[in-house]
Amino acid sequence: MPGQGTDQEELFALMEKMKHQDTKWREGQTFCLVYDGGKEISEVNKRAYNLYMSENGLNPSAFPSLKEMENDVVSILAHQLGSTGEVTGTMTSGGTESILMACKAARDWARQNLKITGTPQILMPVSAHPAFHKAAHYFDIEVVTVALCDNYRVNIELMKNAITEQTIMLVGSAPNYPFGVIDPIGEISKLAQDHGLWCHVDACIGGILLPFYRKLGQAVPPFDFTLPGVTSLSVDLHKYAYAAKGASVVLYKNAEYRRHQFFITTDWPGGIYASPSMTGTRPGGAIASAWAMLHFLGEEGYLELVGTIKQTTEEFYRRIEALDGVKTVVKPEMSLIALASDQHDIYQIGDEMSLRGWYMDRQQFPPSLHLTVMAGHAHSIDRFFSDLQASILEVQKFSNRMSHTQTQIKKALIRSMPKGIISALVKKEVRAIRQSGGVIPKKTAPMYGMLTSIETQGDVEKLVLNIMDSMFDQSLPVNNSVKDVS
Numbered sequence: 001m002p003g004q005g006t007d008q009e010e011l012f013a014l015m016e017k018m019k020h021q022d023t024k025w026r027e028g029q030t031f032c033l034v035y036d037g038g039k040e041i042s043e044v045n046k047r048a049y050n051l052y053m054s055e056n057g058l059n060p061s062a063f064p065s066l067k068e069m070e071n072d073v074v075s076i077l078a079h080q081l082g083s084t085g086e087v088t089g090t091m092t093s094g095g096t097e098s099i100l101m102a103c104k105a106a107r108d109w110a111r112q113n114l115k116i117t118g119t120p121q122i123l124m125p126v127s128a129h130p131a132f133h134k135a136a137h138y139f140d141i142e143v144v145t146v147a148l149c150d151n152y153r154v155n156i157e158l159m160k161n162a163i164t165e166q167t168i169m170l171v172g173s174a175p176n177y178p179f180g181v182i183d184p185i186g187e188i189s190k191l192a193q194d195h196g197l198w199c200h201v202d203a204c205i206g207g208i209l210l211p212f213y214r215k216l217g218q219a220v221p222p223f224d225f226t227l228p229g230v231t232s233l234s235v236d237l238h239k240y241a242y243a244a245k246g247a248s249v250v251l252y253k254n255a256e257y258r259r260h261q262f263f264i265t266t267d268w269p270g271g272i273y274a275s276p277s278m279t280g281t282r283p284g285g286a287i288a289s290a291w292a293m294l295h296f297l298g299e300e301g302y303l304e305l306v307g308t309i310k311q312t313t314e315e316f317y318r319r320i321e322a323l324d325g326v327k328t329v330v331k332p333e334m335s336l337i338a339l340a341s342d343q344h345d346i347y348q349i350g351d352e353m354s355l356r357g358w359y360m361d362r363q364q365f366p367p368s369l370h371l372t373v374m375a376g377h378a379h380s381i382d383r384f385f386s387d388l389q390a391s392i393l394e395v396q397k398f399s400n401r402m403s404h405t406q407t408q409i410k411k412a413l414i415r416s417m418p419k420g421i422i423s424a425l426v427k428k429e430v431r432a433i434r435q436s437g438g439v440i441p442k443k444t445a446p447m448y449g450m451l452t453s454i455e456t457q458g459d460v461e462k463l464v465l466n467i468m469d470s471m472f473d474q475s476l477p478v479n480n481s482v483k484d485v486s
């Protein structure tokens with residue numbers, strides 16, 4: 001704690017400077033984490049957020065306007081997603097909380113309605129979001145994953161065969177995050193219905209876009225409450241609805257199912273305490289920003305933005321497919337692209353792109369880079385492809401220096417290396433990250449290459465735990481950017 005306060009001007013100058021190592025998302029070079037709708041949208045968001053910055057959505061009787069906004073947001077999304085009147089829900093702080101709540105509600109519903117004797121199981125495609133694993137981790141549920149077909153959608157036959165006496169819920173994504181394709185939700189929800197199970201649709205990233213894709217003429221298969229077997233659905237507002245961070249919705253077929261989400265305790269000296277979701281205090285700003293966005297943009301505004309996103313994604317797809325050396329893992333059904341290569345190490349291409357200022361997630365099974373396409377990328381797409389071409393050339397030069405046999409030997413070596421050696425090599429990388437105060441290096445290809453060749457999951461988990469420890473280690477010297485300014 002500093003002894004004295006800092007002057008406002010000085011303080012903000014300091015914070016601006018601290019930001020200098022952060023990802024420069026405004027330049028259209030970032031493909032995750034930030035959903036940029038442009039300057040005007042950002043201004044409206046800030047005004048709405050500021051107006052409700054101090055208000056708390058925990059107790060709706062103190063701030064009826066927040067309750068009204070939340071109910072309006074939920075109702076708008078329910079109608080976008082196939083409600084004929086009964087669908088209801090609540091706002092949450094994000095996709096993860098929405099999914100946690102749906103899993104918890106399903107668990108409590110199953111306790112009342114199914115005869116489960118052991119640990120309840122959730123059956124889901126391997127591509128479904130880690131939030132389901134988190135729910136299982138927190139709520140004493142077990143996740144059973146189902147393999148995908150060649151088209152990267154869940155294999156429905158395998159899912160059917162995996163249903164047991166312990167199964168409570170089937171999951172599908174619309175679309176899944178890693179590959180951007182929609183699971184056969186019609187078949188999944190029918191399967192759930194036939195077996196009397198809960199069906200959750202994770203439309204966290206697709207729930208806002210897909211109804212507009214349909215309006216723009218794309219044949220989007222039914223994925224929402226128009227399907228009678230769908231019990232709950234998650235949809236994020238802080239992604240493609242452009243709301244400030246901390247805004248998502250979890251919807252239920254009817255209020256009967258939603259009751260299993262709520263928490264009430266009646267014997268606290270502080271009074272009767274009721275809370276709809278995980279968090280206690282609920283930021284009024286996020287609710288207000290979500291409400292403001294839906295009303296500021298309206299159908300017309302979203303349709304225009306979604307049109308740009310759709311066109312831009314199609315152009316990314318065409319140009320990737322036309323380029324020698326890279327390909328998409330599967331043809332995207334929305335705005336998410338997995339970029340891979342048959343000829344080169346895609347992680348090395350990723351490193352070259354990082355050096356040129358592009359920010360993309362690294363994926364595994366298969367190794368690929370992830371692109372979440374936004375309207376702003378329409379302006380940076382040409383730069384993206386000239387840098388991608390340069391990156392491929394650079395990686396090619398490198399592999400030309402290594403003969404084909406050498407490359408094969410290297411691959412075979414990594415494959416046949418005893419696990420201990422690979423772990424030791426990765427540990428070395430982890431130590432380097434530690435020494436730099438938790439900063440992940442720009443060149444990560446060797447680390448990802450080795451991480452994906454470690455066979456036991458437990459080893460990888462231990463290594464990642466070490467990285468997390470060092471990222472949140474307050475005894476380490478402060479991050480370089482902070483050190484520079486202080």
Ligand SMILES: *Cc1c(COP(=O)(O)O)cnc(C)c1O
Pocket residue numbers: 093094095096097129131173175176177202203204205236248
């Ligand atoms: C983003 C996302 C989530 C998790 O949402 P958070 O807001 O990051 O918690 C879950 N599922 C899918 C498909 C997503 O894209």
